[in-house]
Amino acid sequence: MTQTSGYYQATAHPAPRRPALRGALACDVCVIGAGYTGLLAALELAERGFRVAVVEAHRVGWGASGRNGGQIVTGYSTDMSRVRRLTGADDARLLWRMAEEAKTIVADRIARHAIDCDLRWGYLFAAAKPRHLAGLAEMAEEWARDYGYGRATPLDRAGLAAELGGGAYFGGLKDEGGGHLHPLNYALGLARAAEAAGVTLFEDSAALAVDTDAATLRTAQGEVRANHLILCGNAHVGRLVPAAARRILPVATQMIATAPLGAERARRLIPSGAAVSDTNHIIDYFRLSADGRLLFGGGASYWSDGAGDPARAIGKRMRRVFPELADVAIEHAWTGHVAITANRMPWFGRVGRRLWFAHGYSGHGVLLTAIAGRLLAEAVAGTEERFDVYARIPHAPFPGGRARAPLLALAMAWYRLLDLL
Numbered sequence: 001m002t003q004t005s006g007y008y009q010a011t012a013h014p015a016p017r018r019p020a021l022r023g024a025l026a027c028d029v030c031v032i033g034a035g036y037t038g039l040l041a042a043l044e045l046a047e048r049g050f051r052v053a054v055v056e057a058h059r060v061g062w063g064a065s066g067r068n069g070g071q072i073v074t075g076y077s078t079d080m081s082r083v084r085r086l087t088g089a090d091d092a093r094l095l096w097r098m099a100e101e102a103k104t105i106v107a108d109r110i111a112r113h114a115i116d117c118d119l120r121w122g123y124l125f126a127a128a129k130p131r132h133l134a135g136l137a138e139m140a141e142e143w144a145r146d147y148g149y150g151r152a153t154p155l156d157r158a159g160l161a162a163e164l165g166g167g168a169y170f171g172g173l174k175d176e177g178g179g180h181l182h183p184l185n186y187a188l189g190l191a192r193a194a195e196a197a198g199v200t201l202f203e204d205s206a207a208l209a210v211d212t213d214a215a216t217l218r219t220a221q222g223e224v225r226a227n228h229l230i231l232c233g234n235a236h237v238g239r240l241v242p243a244a245a246r247r248i249l250p251v252a253t254q255m256i257a258t259a260p261l262g263a264e265r266a267r268r269l270i271p272s273g274a275a276v277s278d279t280n281h282i283i284d285y286f287r288l289s290a291d292g293r294l295l296f297g298g299g300a301s302y303w304s305d306g307a308g309d310p311a312r313a314i315g316k317r318m319r320r321v322f323p324e325l326a327d328v329a330i331e332h333a334w335t336g337h338v339a340i341t342a343n344r345m346p347w348f349g350r351v352g353r354r355l356w357f358a359h360g361y362s363g364h365g366v367l368l369t370a371i372a373g374r375l376l377a378e379a380v381a382g383t384e385e386r387f388d389v390y391a392r393i394p395h396a397p398f399p400g401g402r403a404r405a406p407l408l409a410l411a412m413a414w415y416r417l418l419d420l421l
C-alpha cells in the first residue's frame with residue numbers, strides 16, 4: 001500500500017515526530033492505533049483523569065484516518081430499515097441517536113481544540129438511475145418519521161442540478177446534516193488535543209504481542225503494563241487479537257485528487273460545495289477540497305491490495321461523471337483500506353474483561369469513530385450501557401471461510417455488472 005495519502009500529506013499541518021516506545025511503561029489505559037478511534041478514545045479518557053498511552057505502528061493518521069474521502073455521512077452504511085430488523089426498533093432508535101451525537105462530537109472537538117481541517121456542512125446523495133429516486137425519497141421519509149430527522153430533502157433532476165453540475169445523475173437527496181473535512185488534519189488536530197490533555201503518543205511502535213488477560217503488550221523495544229487495552233487497528237489490525245478480527249474484512253479502495261481547478265470551474269462542478277456519493281452498489285464519492293481540487297474516490301477490491309493504478313481506474317470513473325474534466329491532470333492518487341462487516345454495521349466488543357475494541361465502520365468511520373471513542377471511554381470508566389447497544393448488534397462471519405476473498409471478488413463483479421445495466 002502507498003505509504004502516504006498523497007494530497008492530504010502534501011497539505012497537512014506540520015506535526016512533531018513522536019518517539020518510539022522504549023523500555024517499560026505503566027499506565028491506566030493503553031490504546032493500540034492512532035487513527036480517529038484511538039485518538040478520540042484516548043482524549044475522552046484523559047479528560048476523565050485516566051493516564052493514557054497510545055502506541056501507533058506508523059505515524060498518527062497513517063491508516064484510513066489520514067487517507068479517506070473526508071465525508072461525514074448521516075446514519076450507517078446500511079439503511080435504517082435493515083438496522084431495525086437486526087436490532088429491533090428500540091435499539092435502532094438508540095443507534096440513530098448516537099450517530100447524531102457523533103456529529104455534535106466532531107463539531108465540538110473541531111471548535112474546542114481549534115482544529116483547522118476545513119469542516120464544511122452539506123451532503124448530496126445522487127441517484128445513478130431513475131429508479132433509485134424513489135428509494136432516496138423513502139429513506140428521507142423513514143428518517144423523518146421514525147427518527148425525527150428533518151434535514152434531508154429529496155431533489156428532482158433540476159433541483160440536483162442547482163447543487164451539483166455534470167448532469168450524470170437523475171435527482172437525489174440533499175442532507176444538511178452531512179458534510180466533509182480534511183481527514184488528516186482532523187487526525188493531527190485530535191492528536192494535538194490528546195497530548196494537551198495528557199496522553200502520551202508513541203509512533204513507529206507496533207504492538208507485536210498482546211496478553212489480553214494481563215492487559216500487557218510488547219513492541220520491538222518496549223512493553224506496556226496497563227489496566228485496560230483498547231484495540232483500534234481497524235483494517236490494519238491483522239492477527240494481533242484474532243478474536244477481535246474475525247468479523248471484519250479489509251477492503252482496498254482508491255482516491256485521486258485533480259490539479260487545482262480554479263474557483264469558477266470548481267464552483268460549476270459542485271455549486272453547493274457539498275460532499276457527494278452516488279447510489280450505485282460500488283459507490284463513487286467526491287467533493288471539492290479547500291484549494292479547489294476535485295477529490296474523487298471509488299471502487300473496492302477484496303482480492304488485491306488495491307495497488308493497481310488508481311489514477312487510471314478512478315480517473316475513468318471521475319470522467320464518466322464529469323466529462324468536462326478530460327483535460328485536467330490528476331496530481332495525486334492513493335489507496336487505503338476500509339474495514340467492513342458482513343451487515344455493514346460497526347463491530348464493538350471486548351475480549352475478556354480488559355481488552356476493548358471498536359471497528360468495522362464499513363465506510364462511515366469519519367462520523368462513527370466519534371461515538372466509538374466516547375463509548376470506549378465510558379465502558380473503560382465502568383459504564384457499559386451505551387457501548388453494549390453496539391456490542392449486541394448481531395454480526396455473522398463472512399461467508400466462504402478461507403475462500404471468502406475470491407467469493408467476494410465474484411460478488412463485486414456481479415455488482416459492477418448491475419451498476420452498468
Ligand SMILES: Cc1cc2nc3c(=O)[nH]c(=O)nc-3n(C[C@H](O)[C@H](O)[C@H](O)COP(=O)(O)OP(=O)(O)OC[C@H]3O[C@@H](n4cnc5c(N)ncnc54)[C@H](O)[C@@H]3O)c2cc1C
Nearest residue numbers: 033035036037057063064065069071207233336364365366
Ligand atoms: C480511501 C478511503 C476512503 C474513505 N472514505 C470515507 C469517507 O468519506 N467517509 C467515512 O466516514 N469513512 C471513510 N473511510 C473510512 C474511514 O476512514 C475509517 O472508518 C476511519 O478512519 C477508521 O478510523 P480508525 O481509527 O478506526 O482506523 P485507522 O485510521 O485505520 O487507524 C488504525 C491505526 O492502527 C494502527 N495499527 C494497526 N495495528 C497496529 C498495531 N499492532 N500496533 C500499533 N498500531 C497499529 C495503524 O497503523 C493505523 O494507524 C474511508 C477509508 C478509506 C481507506
